[in-house]
Amino acid sequence: MLTHLRPAFSLVVLFTLLLGLVFPLGFVGVGAVVFPFQANGSLIVRDGKQVGSALIGENFTSDRFFHGRESAISGTDPKDASKTVPTPYDASTSTASNLAPTSKALHDRVAGDVATLVKQGATAGTIPMDSVTSSGSGLDPDISPDYAALQAPVVAAARHVPVETVRQLLAAHTQGRMLGVFGEPRVNVLRLNLALESLSRSGAAPGSANKVQTSSN
Template sequence: MLKQLRPALVMIVALTLITGLAYPYAITSIAQAVFPRQAGGSLIERNGQVVGSALIGQAFTGDRYFHGRLSATVAPDPADPSKSVAAPYNAANSGASNLAPTNKALIDRVQADVQMLRTAASAGAAVPMDLVTTSASGLDPDITPEAALFQVPRVAKARSLGEGQVRRLVEQNVQGRLLGVLGEPRINVLALNLALDDLGKR
């Protein structure tokens, strides 16, 4: 029995050290050496202060900023930890709402959001889908160029800027497909809003 037990214990200890310590340490060290910014969370700084990450969305409110994709992430209710409360872009609890397309609560919420956006938008403008739906992670930092362009009239009016000026800013912040073929064109909402703030200072 000891003959079988000893190799098993040695293998458990060896594999724990290799896969649990050595391998993660090696990969983390390589990542920090080769891609230091990405390994550190792709943090964005402004005036020496971290204002967010290029990988995690933020809840922008008010008419002066472009709004990102909706987030369905939750957090424990401080008053009752057995319950959950909405906590948009909660990176500690990434996930979707898991509501089916036929769910009445989801349908009612999307219809109300579409109606609200149509009321605030230019006449006849189609509401981009990513402005009324949540992503699978709940942390999506990007929106489509169409979603950003849809918001141009509201942002331009709130900031007393020309629509053409804001539209050009949106177009300058479009990131193309990876290697020209992978993914879809997108705009990082935080980067766009920081560029918008810079535009107001000129």
């Protein structure tokens, strides 16, 4: 019996060490060397300080900045532990709204968002889906170029700069499909806002601002 168990036990130990320790550490090591930015969380740094991650959205609320998608994340109300309060883009958790299509709260919120966008100059029949629907994770870092374009006039007015300047910056930060096939064109909200701040501070042309990763919300 021991004759049969010994090789079986040895194989279990060997493959546990190989597949549970050696391979994972090897992949981590290779990733850190070959893809250091991605392996370390795609962190965006300015002046030696971390100001965010390219993979996690942030809750921009001022008209001076582009806004991300609706985030349905909520947390415990500090004043009443039995209740919850909205904590959009709370990176310590991730969740969707889980509201049904028949939810009155969902309909009211979407109707309010549509009304706001129409007041800002959008046409009701051409409003981008991501401008009125919440993020599935609550942490989406990207929005569609169409949604960003809707916000450009508002941002330009708040910053007292020509809207064409903001649109040029937006175009410089629009990413296409991966390998020309996968995914959809997108705009990273944090990167765009950081470059927008840099543009305002330096007075540089949009083309040069796209190389700068600066500021915070």
